[in-house]
Amino acid sequence: MRIRPRTRAVGRGPRGALPACVALALLSVVAACRVDLAPPGAPTIWPAASAGRWQWQWQLSGVLDPAVEADVFLLDPVATTAAQTAELRSRDRRLVCHVHVGSVLPTDPDTDRFPATVRGAGSRRPQSRWLDVRQWDSLRPVLADRFRLCRGKGFGAVALADADGYAHRSGFPLGFDDQLRFNRRLAELARSLDLSPGLVNNLAQVAALAPDFDFAVNEECVRLDQCARLLPFVEADKPVFHVEYSGSPTDFCVTTVGYGFSSIRKERELDAWRIPCPAP
Template identity: 75%
Template sequence: MRIRPRRRAVVCPLRRIASACAVLVLVVPAYGCRAEFTPPGAPTPWPSEQARQWQWQWQLHGTLDPAVDADVFLLDPVATTAAQTAELRSRNRRLICQVHIGSVRADDPDASRLPAAVQGSTGRRPGSRWLDVRRWDDLEPVLADRFRLCRGKGFGAVALADADGYAQPSGFPLDFDDQLLFNRRLARLARSLDLSPGLVNDVPQVAALAPDFDFAVNEECVRLDQCAKLLPFADADKPVFHVEYTGSTDDFCVTTVGYGFASIRKQRTLNVWRQPCPLP
């Protein structure tokens, strides 16, 4: 009986070429256009030479307007669609997703994954509860998936909100070092998932955490007389995205732009309206 030689699987080079071309089509919208366009999933770069030249938009509610004249958009990763992020990326906008890492709301899609033992007192958001940041093994899988959602939708950076439970009546005996360890762990987790990490508020820990994070987001440092405490980011040529909800830009822009911040005036609802400070 004649034994036929076993056929070897052959991978067609044309198929490989076609796959590579498909990737290029996704990354570069048109030949020769926007060569600097960053593919989804890559961490957002923050060139030091542009540190004082950013314009930004923070929108969590209302219909997203991709035509806003801003370099950076800070958005809700659940409400924002992949089609919206794709449009913004086609305009060469840098995209930051906001993730609440220290609190959970009952209507969050992943709320059922967090055991009752890690949920404490009422948080600052309506319907939210503070989380026990000492319980890393319980929190890390859930927060990692929140970060993966950001990356999957095309965000390149993540802003960590509610990162100051230690300074709130959280229902847990959290201290400064508990929060510091948790925030640093999350910065490393973000980097491992190809996301640039940013710190929202948590001003008392800025000096300690500035080396671990790529940018800061701050609310009302002028009204609260805290702007000087954000200088560890600005002095390191890292962006400080700052917002005031009251006062006139004619008044506070002089201070914050002088510090090197990217400043805007917003309504507390964080809808589409914004009033930016002029660039220096």
């Protein structure tokens, strides 16, 4: 039977802090058995026995906090320095590179490399544009270099964001199969560059893409009542890294840990603050 979380406020404080006793209980996580990291130049491995036990952090803004008690860090490859990734690797942290593969911002260092013909309507990020994922020959060189930047900075995995332009008003007549082909090509490209590929959101294609990807990253499946759609990853003993931006961890953790997810509570700006769900 599926347990639905109650929609209760997180608690007092500007960050929605939990009462001290509850927060301490959540932070007192039983550490999962660690396995050795893959050496630099090799893709990150995700042992099946550890699925659902990873503690993770997703930070895309603010000053990076390397002391967060997490096994996995999902970070911006441009803002994160090689020195920071080296420090995290010295702490046996797994590093996942956050790459927007289906959209481009005018402030991206490689914006000018995307021809005007592949830039479409406004994307979900302010000022960003969806990309025409059918034009693989134009996109592949730029995206390959984005992946190489990740590899060069010491990341062993890459999470593919905005890989669902077909489901939005992208400015192009993109179909389900166009997106599926593009995402599979990206997973293959990541592997060819010694990166473990992960899928961000795009729940409608999870069942089709779970065999091609090593892990999933999801936002707010509890609030949206969509967590069951991620089960193809769980059933394949692949990690699901999940975040909620509202609600009490004492409520939603019951659901997501039961599903086998690694879950945290974050603010939408994705700074260093987090409350993790306890590992099973």
